[in-house]
Amino acid sequence: MFATPERALASQKAAFDALLAVQNTAFAGFEKLVDLHLKVTKATFEEASLKAQEAFELKDGQEALAFVSSLAQPSPDKALAYSKHIYDIVAGMQTEFARLGEAQIAEQHRQISEAVEQLAKNAPAGSESALAMLKSSLATATSAYESVTKAAKQAAEMAESNLTAAANATFKAAADSSKSARTRRTAAAA
Numbered sequence: 001m002f003a004t005p006e007r008a009l010a011s012q013k014a015a016f017d018a019l020l021a022v023q024n025t026a027f028a029g030f031e032k033l034v035d036l037h038l039k040v041t042k043a044t045f046e047e048a049s050l051k052a053q054e055a056f057e058l059k060d061g062q063e064a065l066a067f068v069s070s071l072a073q074p075s076p077d078k079a080l081a082y083s084k085h086i087y088d089i090v091a092g093m094q095t096e097f098a099r100l101g102e103a104q105i106a107e108q109h110r111q112i113s114e115a116v117e118q119l120a121k122n123a124p125a126g127s128e129s130a131l132a133m134l135k136s137s138l139a140t141a142t143s144a145y146e147s148v149t150k151a152a153k154q155a156a157e158m159a160e161s162n163l164t165a166a167a168n169a170t171f172k173a174a175a176d177s178s179k180s181a182r183t184r185r186t187a188a189a190a
Helices: 005-056 061-072 076-122 128-189
Strands: none
Touching: 005 061, 005 076, 076 128
């Protein structure tokens, strides 16, 4: 397939570079997830410290009851925000992996086309119809791949849009629920 060792070496170097790009993308995503977890852990510790200080400042049973009630109230806003951050990181990694995969496929297609052209230059007389069929098959395969890729991208965009709409609706419902719970707690404490 390769006419010279230099071309084979260049191809191997390109494959190695692609592997490094994938590894770097995976590591960057992992690093973002670790950073998110560290920030969440730090915020949780800080919040626990503040709640402990609030607990020491309680003066009567009514305040204690309201305080314990507020602790028992889950925080859907935080959980949903955390989930959204994780989703954004993973979606970003998937997008980058897809971009890297497309670049690799484009390079392989270029190499195959180049090999077919080289074959055509060195083909014996009378093999024109076989070469024409090979080129036609390559063009058909390329066209089919592009159609499938386009359809997959459209499906992914639609799924992303639907997921975003659902997440936004969930965020809104959680925010409304949290707001009404705070209103009830305030009314109960008063």
